[in-house]
Each structure stands twice: as structure tokens, then as C-alpha cells.
Amino acid sequence: MEMIAPEDQRTAQSAATAKSEDALLDISLGPHHPSTHGVFRMDVVLDGERVVKLKPVFGYLHRNHEKIAESVSYLASMPYTDRLDYMCSLTNNWAYALTVEKLAGIQVPERAEYIRVITAELTRLQNHASTIGFLMQEMGASGTPLMYAFREREIILDLFESLTGSRMMSNYMRFGGCRVDLPYGWLKQTEKVVAEFPRFLDEFERLLSSNEILLARTQGVGVLSKKLAIQGGITGPMLRASGVNYDIRKVDKYGIYDRFDFRVPIGEHGDVYDRFMIRLLEMRESLKILTQALRDITAGPIMDTKTKIRGFRPKAGEAYGRIESPKGELGFFLISDGSPQPYRYRVRPPSLINLTVLEDMCLGASVADTVVIFGTVDIVLGEVDR
């Protein structure tokens, strides 16, 4: 008789149980589920505790963003872009403004470019901090890391509020510049925030990155291979955690990103731990960019004076603009037919496309790990469903 190693025996057993339909359990995680970031549903087929099949169900927050945008003027879509990825409204604004500027051939003054970089990097800081906080919450570290993250987030939101008038929904960028100039003392305050932020990062890293429970829960969990990441069109921190050096700030050098000296952190294993660490490291790089931008910002106009705000009608044509939003490649595709409304308005949301590999990462994982893997994808439902 052949001896079967215990490991093989277990696999053989689970394969046998997987065959009989009765042993499998269909459960629906969501749309009301404490771990899903908003109203997202996963139809999961379980064999005991292991995930055999996972089907994401979208559409619970489909708010007709694209259809509404095709019936209003170009500028009127700007406030709607705030509500796409509602954690980072300023990067959404920038992606849309960039696309329209490409479509209509508008030049942006230098000071406005600097303001855009500063606000976008601040957005990245608060997004990554909250993402890690939410991830820890899902891992069972209830409260503390999220509280720390939101403490810093509030400080950055104060800056946004004094600049744009709103904590979350900024509606700040315009085609050819920015809506208002920086208020008095804003740069000084931002410098102070940027100077103090590394202390929070040190605290966060000391608290989390070598924590034994966190290591056990994250290392080797939810591995996304380099090949699949590229084939799936994954972008942002998720792609870089899998070891692909691709950052649109470096590739496209949109805006004035070619002037700044910063590195792109790359992961090695593509597991949950790498995706967590990438975000911590990216925050440090963002701080580098912020320090340089705050040092180099010049005086000057913030709006291109030639751009018409009323009766804005770009020439017929099409344009695709993209930026590196905190979640990945955020792109807008616009087709103009010369009328005040876009003929076609399409968003390329990073969250939705990053979600497409969720099943591949979760197969074989336990339910508790599924929640953690899902947390590192960093989705915002406003952007997934639009």
C-alpha cells in the first residue's frame, strides 16, 4: 500500500468534498457587510472555511455619473468628479481638468501646476493613511490604527477646507488652472504639516510593520503574481507591490512631475504585506515631493486667462487623460462634438479594474483573509460603480 503524506491526504479529502455539491456553501458577503468598503457584494462559494469561488457583484452605488455628465456642460461635471472617489476628490479634479485641457489645448500656469501637485500629494497622504487604518480595522485591530490615521487626515482636511471651502468635496480645479489662490499663511501651515508628518509615519511603522499578528495575517496571503497583475491591467500601489515599476508620475510626467526627485517603491512578493508596506513607503516619497514643491512654488497667475469659463466649447475631437491617483491609473476619456456638452464621457476607474483580480487572489484563502485581501485592493464604491 502506498503511504500518503498527511498534506496530500488533506488536499485529496478537500478535493473529494468539493466534488459533492452538498458540501459547498454559498454565502453572500454584502451589500451590507461591515468589512466591505461601502455597498459591495461578494457571492462566495465556500468549502468549509476555504473560498472555492468568488463572484463580485457591483452596481449598488451606480449613480449615473457618466450619463449625467453627458447632459451637462463640461464644467458642471467637475463637482461630480469629487464624488467618484470621495476620499481623494482633488486628484479626481485634476484628472478631469487634465483631460479637458488636452481636449481643448489649454496651457496651465506654473503656480497652478505647483498647487495641483501639492494638493494631489496631500490627498495621497490622507488616502494611504486611511486605507491602512481601514485595513487594520478589518484585521481586527479595532480602533487604534484607524484613529491615528484619521487624526492625521483631519489635519490635512483642515488645509483642504481653508483652501477650497470644503472638507471632502473640493471642486477646486478648473480648466486652465485652479479656482482660488492659496489663502494667506496656507503654505506655512502646509510646511508645518509636512514637517510633522514623518513623526506620524514613524509611530505608525513602529506600531504596525513588525507586529507579529500583522505579519502572520499578511505575509504570503493574497499573492498577486507579476504576470497576472500586468495582464489584468492592475495599476497603482497594487501593481507596484507585485514588483512592476510603473508609476504614471514617472511614465507620463504629467503636470510638472519631471521636476521632482522621488523614488517609486517596488514590492517583491505581491502579498498583502507588500501592498501595506508600499503605501507606507509611498507616503514618505509624497512627503519628499511636497517638500520640493513647497520650496519651489512661484508667484504668478493661477488661471489661464484665455480660457473661457462660460460658453466653453472645445473643438470636435477626443482625448484621454490619465494621472496616478492614490488608487491607480485614473483616466477620463472624452469625445467632443463641438457642443457645450461632451458627446461621450467615460471614466477609467482604478478601483474597478483592480477588483477584477479579486477572485484570483482569494481562491483558497479563508473568509477572514478574503476580507483582508479585499481591504488591500483599496476600493471606493463611488468609483467602482460610478
Added chain:
Amino acid sequence: MDPELKNELSRQGIFTTTLEELYNWGRKSSVWPLTFGLACCAIEMIATTMARYDLARFGAEIFRPSPRQADLMIVAGTVTKKMAPQVVRLYNQMPEPKYVIAMGACAISGGPFKQGYNVLKGIDRYIPVDVHIPGCPPRPEALMDAFITLQKKIATQHLTGVDRPRHLNPDAPSEFIVPEFGAHDLEPPKNLKLWHITSNSSPKIPSTADNNEPGKD
């Protein structure tokens, strides 16, 4: 009880209260909200519970993931037609006494997405709302204000009489119709027992009694 006598007694170190006051005080001081975020407003709701705004000061720090353990549903965000049945079902699963705060423009009326084909034009079409807070999204202070308003409402509820709250009235319903997808839209498009405004007549302003007993017409 005569207020003067009550004052006199409290000066003597004797604390008197009524069962109603004690009951309402206990309820209003430990309202447990449901962990239930729909869209953008949910982030502000989370921010309200965090260190700076600290909703725990008002006895509401415990967000319960299960509707069976929650007293308060904060409808934070856009309710789409795909999500509306689930929202009503969750509300039905909550035990009485239960309250609803409609947070933000979308939950009140559809907000900026009102013209969309998939957006419900206000959650008060299906479930009774106690407090509406406007804003897109409302600031954490606004949510706290809504919360205090709700506490005031709970504190003044009578345990007996015609204006007693719904959970003490056996005739008042505690569950509401869960809409379903019909041929074109949600069926029914609104719960007529809750929705007082009809298009062909002048809008009737609901009285306070209606608010307390939303199912009773």
C-alpha cells in the same frame, strides 16, 4: 409631579424622577447606530466617530454591524434603486424602538444625482425618517447636531397616550413594504402610508403626531 416640590426635594438631597423620564434618559444616552455606510457621507460618519469629533461623548460610540443589535440607522449616502430594498430590509430587521437619520442631500432627496435613472429620490419614501441633515456631505458637527436633535426627540416621547411612540402602539406597524423591481421601476414607487406629498394636491405638511406614528393614517 409638582416641579416646586421636586426642586424642594432635590435641595434636601432626594432625587425624584418619573419612570418615563428615566426610561427615556436611558434610551437616549445609549443609542447604538448601525454600521451602515452607503457612499461619501459614510466617510464623514466615520470621521464623526473618530478622535476629533468623538460621537462617544453622546453615548453612541458602539456601531453595531448587525441590525438586530442597533437602535439607529444613519442612512449615509446615495440610495440607489438596487440598494433600496436592502435598506428597507435592514430597517425591518432592526428591533423597536428604532430611529432613522437621513444624512446628506442624497438620502433626503437624491441630491446632486437626483436626475439619474438609478437613484432613489429620498429614503423617506420607504422608511420613516426622524431627522434630516442637509449637506453634501454634512460636516461632522451637522451629524452631531442631528444626533442631539434625535436625543431631544427621544427625551420628550410619552409612554402613554395617543402620541406615544410607535413601538408602544400595537396598532402601528414596525415593518414596512420592501420594494421590488417591477417592469420599469421599483414596485411600489413609494410607501403611500409614509409619503404624504401627492402631485395633484397641495403638499400636506405632516403634523408631529404623524411623525411619531408614521404607519398610522
